[in-house]
Amino acid sequence: MSSSPSVITCKAAVAWGAGQPLVIEEVEVSPPQPQEIRIKVVATSLCGSDVAAWESQPIFPRIFGHEAAGIVESVGDGVIEFKEGDHVLTLFMGECKRCRHCTSNKSNMCRALGLERSGVMHSDRKTRFSIRGNPVYHFCAVSSFSEYIVVHSGCAAKVSPNAPLEKICLLSCGVATGLGAAWNVADISKGSNVAVFGLGTVGLSVVQGAKLRGASQVIGVDINPEKVEKAKDFGVDVYLNPKDYDEPIHEVIKRMTDGGADYSFECTGDTRATTSALQSCCDGWGLTVTLGVPKAKPEITAHYGLLLTGRTLRGSMFGGWRPKSDIPSLVDKYLNKEIRVDEFVTHNLQFEDINKAFELMREGKCLRCVLHMPR
Secondary structure, eight states, rough: OOOOOEEEEEEEEBBBBTTOOHHHEEEOOOOOOOOOOOEEEEEEEEEEHHHHHHHHOOOOOOOOOOOOEEEEEEEEEESSSSSSOOOEEOOOSSSOSSSTTTSSOOOOOOOOSSOOOOSSTTTSSSSSSSETTTEOHHHHTTOOSSEEEEGGGGGGGEOOOSSSSHGGGGGGTHHHHHHIIIIIIOOOOOOOOEEEOOOOSHHHHHHHHHHHHTOEEEEEOOOOOOHHHHHHHHHHHHOGGGOSSSEEEHHHHHHHSSSSSSSEEESSHHHHHOOOOOOOHHHHTOOEEEEEOHHHOOOOOHHHHHHHOEEEEOSSSGOOOOOOHHHHHHHHHHTTTOOOOOOOEEEEEEGGGGGHHHHHTTTOOEEEEEEEEOO
């Protein structure tokens, strides 16, 4: 029999205050508790949500990161679906498969393992990280900017060992979110007109999903002209920069689409873009899906007439995927070359260069920067 897991000391990038550079520290990682697993992180990518939370949220010291892939190092009591050596993706939203939402077949908003905002674990509301006996807080109950992490077994998905972990880590958040918004939430139909506001990783994943569904025209909207080349590569037919027009951008889109797009997507984290996306849709059946997490002004402002004339505004978390049940199939699609993931990785950095990754993301110079952990 193997001995019980013990405390591991490893390196982690710790945030000590809002907007302050992360510091590589020696942290203690507790053994996995019942229904938890401890993972050796192989690769983790930086998501805009990490940056937004690091800039604005008050919980510190904290280890950010939630888009990651790794190998199970040990398992806690009661865990039967994972074993040491399994390849896994972390999940910032879990799936207990027992609550009202998990059993409804209508929602992925698990009541037991949903998005954790308090910096602790779901099970006992405590942390699994410490420095010299003092707690270090989690992010989304994942905290992948650490060589080793502990997550609930419902917040990890077992994946094929043939998949490159440094690529598929993107499927644990951004790429999956965009694809799911196009397929699960909007259910885009062939021949549709689609407008996508924000051409980062999530937005371009929506574009990819729309094209795979047979959309006839995809309009990409972004204020950064440096994104045009990559956007065209993923399938954007027409690029619009609102700064180039003297009229509201939704008027331009309505003129181009004979009255409005069939589907529009807000992928910016700016509620003003949500309003523009809704205004860009056609009467009768136009559907707007909002995906971004706003840093400021969370309230959406829209004239009631937009809804009265038949438009629909829908929210989406993680693209509607049931995390544990559905994400492994996306990995299989990647292995079968049915979806593109590699092209989203614009930068590869060593873990100790994590602050450079934050700089690149803040400056809008990268889609995804993958951080490679020490072997």
